Amino acid sequence: MRKVDRRFLWLIGMMYIIKNIDYSNAASVKVLQLGKPSNILVQLNMTADQYNWVQSIYFISYIVFEVPSNLLLKKVSPRNWQFRIIFSWGAVLACHAAVKNRQGLYAARFFLGLMEAGMFPGIAAQLCSWYRSDEMGKPIMWMFGFQNCSGIVGSLLAYGISYMDGMRGMSAWQWVYLLEGVATMVFSIVVFFVLPDYPKSPRSNSWLTPREQEYLEARLSENAPRTEDAAFSKSEIIASLRNPRTYSFMLSQLLLNLGGYGLSWQLPTVTTSLGFAGLPRNQLLNIPPSAASVLAIIFAGWFLDRAYMTRPAFIMWICAGALAFFIVLAATTEKYAVYVACVLGTMFYSVYFIPFWAWRSSSLTGTTGTAFTLAFQSCVGQVGGAVGPQMFKSRYAYNGYKLPFGICAGAIGFGWLANVWTWWLTRNIEYDVMRIRRLRIKAEKNGRLFAEDDVKVFEEREFYGKGLVKKSDIETAV
Template sequence: MPKAPVTLCDDENVRSNFLASFTAKEADAIMKKVDNRFLVLIGLMYMIKQIDVNNAANVKVLQVGEPTNILTELNMSTNQYNWVQSIYGIAYILFETPSNLVLKRMSPHVWQARIFFCWGIIVACHAAVQNRHALYALRFLLGMFEAGMFPGVIAQLAAWYRTDEMGRPVAWFFTIQNTSNIVGSLLCYGISYMNGVGGLSAWRWVYLIEGIITIFFAGAVFTILPDYPKSPRSNAWLTPREQEFIEVRLPENAPLTSDPFFSAKEIVASLRSPLIWSFMLSQMLVNFGNYALTWYLPTIVTNLGFTALPKNQLLNIPPAAAAIGGLIFSSWFLGKAYIVRPLYIMFIMTGMVVCFVLFFTLDSRIGIYIACILGTTFTSSYFIPFWAWRTATLRGSTGSAFTLGFQNAIGQVGTVTAPQLFQQKWAYSGYKQSFAIAAAGTVAAFFANLWTWWLTRNTEYDVMRVRRLIRQAKKEGKVFHGDDVKVFEERGFFDGLRKRSDVEVAVV
């Protein structure tokens, strides 16, 4: 007979005693189970998503200048093709929040599998388009069916991982995702040799093959993806005591299995908080610069003329490889808690600004390619500390789902507008004007992040403080069971910009 689930009251002493009953080795073993269930799977989920989204940029330069190039076959100009990404982003904005609010009621494994299955069908249908209007329609449907996948995973992870350790799952998420640029480029390179097979152009084969892979992957998501720590689905691989441990160790604001499917109060509270608007502005402006680079990177590399077609696809690999290195470093660095996460973001943002300035000031082909590598590294590294930082102030299941969905939706305004920077009228200068505008957006993002840091300075210092205590307890073979991060009534570590002394801060 399985043991009944351990039920803990709200008494802090009961919580502390329960956590103290675990050794560091036991805690690591439990969280390793969680890691094994989540990390590789969510990374593959995001990798496939990015391949299916970014393939529009890659196929643009397949057989470029030849009759079988997508622009030639569909009789599209460069300016018209830019709308392929923008229309996708518009649909994403419209459907992101509603999709995330359905996540808990439908259960994550069912909803995410539905997302993958539907968008796989849409991707495969790209192979049949005969004009730009059909392509636009499918890109809108792709954005609609993909909406909710990314913020849904982040909202779900917040129910399993503490905010101070979110850097690890998010790092896996983005590290494996960044291999999408490598995998996507290799796929396009290999499929380019299928040009004309079965009477289909290479770009049509790209969409058909990637769509079929996505459809089959939906089955893996349905079978493997967990729901919540105390969901019936977790009983097969976690004991009741382990399930209790996972939830009890979370900060006070974390979403729980027992939370209601929907709470209007949590939505209203999210909308009233300045944090949702500051984080949203930060994300939107960073996306503006990031997607300007992501969207035009294959074209930049091709125009540098280092190699002939189709080997130009292979030059997309070094930027992706460098980004993976940056992500691995970020995950390691955040786990050490040397500095607060917003300060680390400021260093990354500085690098991003410098790289975008290089795009519109350099004329050297080698210099521009190096800027591509560094720019991709910095923009990719940004999102690990950013999403870990964002989870520290989420509140409840509905509040988390709504906040992440709404923020990510409006943040996609950057992805809608970025491709429109690359108008044909600016091609003569290598789109220096375009990258100058993207650089201005990145500078604005720097100050938006400073504002967000100001609003969260007490909570973020608390997160760093507790993370250091957790690391110290682990060295002693124990599980931290002291006073945790305070979110609802945050501790006042700062008086304006002045850091208060330990005597002034009541850490009970």
């Protein structure tokens, strides 16, 4: 497993940080050279409301092409498909530097979403073939930890590149897109040579022994996708569409994204308007929210690994914290309170997905079912990313966007309720995951590998019936 960690963790972390920098840089370039002739809004003759469509159009194409992209993952192989995704989106990103009007920028954003579709659910589906559900917190922590480092790296890049304004006749925003696009294309070559496929794929022979390959699949729970699974199974797609868990997880993700994406899109504009720093140092105000998120994500990964409580129980606390700080954003314009709420609201939203995606992996089944379910859920869940920016119209700026932030707070609150529903639907599996994880931890402390029992997914154990079972019954089951 240390071999697997070394092969995956840094690589998927870098994949996700680059992905996040490349799609979120549109929010940063909006405030580069603000009020000057070289600002992107001035050069492309756009209003702030028109510019909000830059993010929405990206998510619209991302949503449309997410499922088809992920269904090709097994057929083409994860390594080849992720290389194609990253290289093509880097090329499209670099082309952003050549646009001359808002229509050109809209077209570039549509193709960026198209090319990037399938990247995250593809990685998540592939990881299910290498890590058990109770271990998924670790790779998800690395992905989202690096993702939130993108706020730090992206802000520093925007700050540094802002001094290139006018160089060779190009504005700073054009240099941001060009340099980051070229860097992404170069990185795709690393992905092509380093990213594995599946435990028993031919490419794994170079770094895993046959016995290690057998062990990696033998240790997985009964529902995990495996190397020898068919590239496509219609029955697994139908089963996913009939499963209420598909829609409960989807609703939870959509509602949390509606609030979270709204804040992340508007964050550079809000922090700039607070007046704490002038241009170009305003970009540095976006670093504390990202830094707080990274620290919280590391803690969440450690906490999940110890199995102190079920993952949905942990999520309840995270959603409560996010809701509290979104209410602050909707209730006050006091600049210090707003900035603190931006930092902590971003932190709670970011950490939510560590237990969420680990939780989601526990009830996925089969290679096609896993790929389809993750892509279908993710594409509908990303509707929040398309709608979120549209709430922040310029007419709401006069009082610090209280109304949009109020809507975001409402979405977070309903997301909390959706997670309660999802928790009920997965209550037995999630308790079983926690139970087995604790037994595995206890065995490791005694220097041995626990293999006497495992999580039951196809025929769930009944830890909870119509009401909670007696404590003595649970102890007996443990």
